[in-house]
Amino acid sequence: MAEAIVTLTDVEKSFGSNLVVQKMNLDIEAGEFLTLLGPSGCGKTTTLRMIAGFEDTSAGSIKVQGEPVEDKEPYQRDVNTVFQNYSLFPHMNVYDNVAYGLTIKKVPKDEIKTRVGKMLELVQLTGYEKRKPDALSGGQKQRVAIARALINNPKVLLLDEPLGALDLKLRKQMQLELKRLQKRLGITFVYVTHDQEEALTMSDRIAVMNGGVIDQLGSPKEIYDHPKTRFVASFIGESNIFDGTVQAVDGTLLTVETPAGLMQTRGEGFAVGEAMHISIRPEHLLAEKQPVPGFDLAGRVKDFTYLGTAVKTAIDLKDGTEAKFSRIEQDAECAEGDTVYVHWKPEKSVAIKKTAG
Amino acid sequence: MNHLTKVQRKRRALRVLGDVYAVLIYTVLYIPVAVMMIFSFNNQRYNYYWNGFTTQWYEKLFNNSAIIDSLWYSVIIAVLSTVISVVVGTLGALGLKRYEFRGKKLVNSMLYIPIIVPEIVLAVALLIIFMTFGFSLGMGSILIGHCTFCIPYAVVTIKGRISGDGNSLEEASMDLGANRMQTFFRVTLPSIMPGVMSAAFLAFTLSIDDVVMSNMLAGAKNSTLPVLILSMNKSGITPDVNALTTLMILAIVAAMLLSGGVKALLARRAKRLEAE
Ligand SMILES: Nc1ncnc2c1ncn2[C@@H]1O[C@H](COP(=O)(O)OP(=O)(O)O)[C@@H](O)[C@H]1O
Ligand SMILES: [Mg+2]
Numbered sequence: 308m309a310e311a312i313v314t315l316t317d318v319e320k321s322f323g324s325n326l327v328v329q330k331m332n333l334d335i336e337a338g339e340f341l342t343l344l345g346p347s348g349c350g351k352t353t354t355l356r357m358i359a360g361f362e363d364t365s366a367g368s369i370k371v372q373g374e375p376v377e378d379k380e381p382y383q384r385d386v387n388t389v390f391q392n393y394s395l396f397p398h399m400n401v402y403d404n405v406a407y408g409l410t411i412k413k414v415p416k417d418e419i420k421t422r423v424g425k426m427l428e429l430v431q432l433t434g435y436e437k438r439k440p441d442a443l444s445g446g447q448k449q450r451v452a453i454a455r456a457l458i459n460n461p462k463v464l465l466l467d468e469p470l471g472a473l474d475l476k477l478r479k480q481m482q483l484e485l486k487r488l489q490k491r492l493g494i495t496f497v498y499v500t501h502d503q504e505e506a507l508t509m510s511d512r513i514a515v516m517n518g519g520v521i522d523q524l525g526s527p528k529e530i531y532d533h534p535k536t537r538f539v540a541s542f543i544g545e546s547n548i549f550d551g552t553v554q555a556v557d558g559t560l561l562t563v564e565t566p567a568g569l570m571q572t573r574g575e576g577f578a579v580g581e582a583m584h585i586s587i588r589p590e591h592l593l594a595e596k597q598p599v600p601g602f603d604l605a606g607r608v609k610d611f612t613y614l615g616t617a618v619k620t621a622i623d624l625k626d627g628t629e630a631k632f633s634r635i636e637q638d639a640e641c642a643e644g645d646t647v648y649v650h651w652k653p654e655k656s657v658a659i660k661k662t663a664g
Numbered sequence: 665m666n667h668l669t670k671v672q673r674k675r676r677a678l679r680v681l682g683d684v685y686a687v688l689i690y691t692v693l694y695i696p697v698a699v700m701m702i703f704s705f706n707n708q709r710y711n712y713y714w715n716g717f718t719t720q721w722y723e724k725l726f727n728n729s730a731i732i733d734s735l736w737y738s739v740i741i742a743v744l745s746t747v748i749s750v751v752v753g754t755l756g757a758l759g760l761k762r763y764e765f766r767g768k769k770l771v772n773s774m775l776y777i778p779i780i781v782p783e784i785v786l787a788v789a790l791l792i793i794f795m796t797f798g799f800s801l802g803m804g805s806i807l808i809g810h811c812t813f814c815i816p817y818a819v820v821t822i823k824g825r826i827s828g829d830g831n832s833l834e835e836a837s838m839d840l841g842a843n844r845m846q847t848f849f850r851v852t853l854p855s856i857m858p859g860v861m862s863a864a865f866l867a868f869t870l871s872i873d874d875v876v877m878s879n880m881l882a883g884a885k886n887s888t889l890p891v892l893i894l895s896m897n898k899s900g901i902t903p904d905v906n907a908l909t910t911l912m913i914l915a916i917v918a919a920m921l922l923s924g925g926v927k928a929l930l931a932r933r934a935k936r937l938e939a940e
Contacts, residue, residue, distance in 0.1 A: 359839060360838075361835055380838065380843070381835070381838040381839055382838045382839070382840075382841045382842055382843055387839055387840065388835075388836070388839045390832060390835070390836060392829065392832060394832040394833055394835070394836040395836075396833060396836070396837075396851055396854075396855070397833075397855060398854040398855055398857070407837070407840050407842075407850075408840040408841050411840060411841045411842045411846060411850075412841055439934070455840065456839075456840075459840065459841065
């Protein structure tokens, strides 16, 4: 395990009586790409701003490279930020924007010139030195903002939804470029986004936030395959989630009663009568013409759609829940209006403990 | 012509009417100015009829130390009140736009009171205060008077030019290692410079042609140019006043041309740099 470059210990933040970040503990490792992922308003920006020094913490402590930063002004911290709205200086051209940090540090002019040149080359903006931000496209502004931060060789780069304002195609392209840049420079990235797909694509680790709390911290694969809370399961990727109670335990095989019907999953540490959730991905759902032992999920197929090679449909279950179902094959076993019996391999589903709240 | 439809003909008529109207308005506005300029070269004391060309009024003007002195007096007061109201106005506008504090709404609406209240009321109020506290009248009192209306105008003008997206530029600057002072002079001030310039022009204009305050709060010794001219007018307008106002108009036109030229030059240079 690499050393932690940023450490958050019991960090809290409240605005008035509004507790926005609660008891946050997070070790960010040197050189990693860590994403804070969560819906709008869950406290991602606030967390980032506390690390950068634009907000005071209400409680707890933040350390950068082992040193507490509470008493340091933003301009004394060894981190740089790429802001959500870029915040380029409108009265300066691209060159002066990128050179700003070095100019402030009174770096000799020749050195500034070479470093800005290199940086613009890195973000593929050579030749745009004299342009004002007004005369740049969204993607170009984005690159300037990144260059302006990176030129200072920060230990940690904080990025607040840096691709949020770009259109989908450009965003996909920039995701790859940013990831490549991060690998090449070996700088720690703390990346904020509400886009789970973006987080899954780019991150080494993801911290999924919900209402000011980190629900789960792990690699994209861990988060996707083994969501620890109902929220994570529903937020990451497409999922069918059922709330129920354990009816029988047989080793790790659990039989669970839900309003939609009986179903099976695998999990450890569950007791009969315990309330819990089951999450199952649409691509793992199976549908049969005959009832399947261990399951009692009859439903009617509707909204049957062929998407080239994939099949997508919703199945209306008896309590009115819609099960999302998708398959990458042409010969789907059912057609619109059919009654089918839904099931899955228990190990493909995830058993989730019910948490308070 | 014949192939024009009724609607087209109507539109054309309306356009011609509009042009005539515009020409008429400008003629009415500028005829007096033109007449005044012409009469400043009139070889005759009373401005009733043309009597031949002369530049004697200009000579007289430059030898009239009362006029020249009060011109300087006015300019100094205008420069000082411009500087004061731009500094105070910039800080005030930033404070009102960027920070939340109790009573902000009240402060904001109180800003308009000196603008709305008749100037004479403010002048009388100030006069009473100065008298009460034994503050001797003169340049200081006029300066304070001018600031009472220049500052609110400056705040309002600059406030309108400060972008609404909070402190993000300042935060970006501090994030990049600049302390508060560096941030103010390198980022905040340049980004609101257009507003600051407009405020400066406005304050200068308001101060230099103010009569009410300047009259009420002037001491016995000096008076500003507008006050002096007004008092001269009581005995009929003399051509040396025509000469003075002609010069002032020329100075203003020159200033406007200059600033327009500088702006065009800067724009062209920016374009050229961009093209490179
Ligand atoms: N300066 C502030 N004053 C009061 N409330 C704030 C302030 N900044 C953020 N909040 C509140 O804190 C919560 C979290 O905000 P934020 O960290 O911006 O969320 P996110 O970036 O995840 O969308 C929101 O409910 C927001 O309204
Ligand atoms: Mg945010």
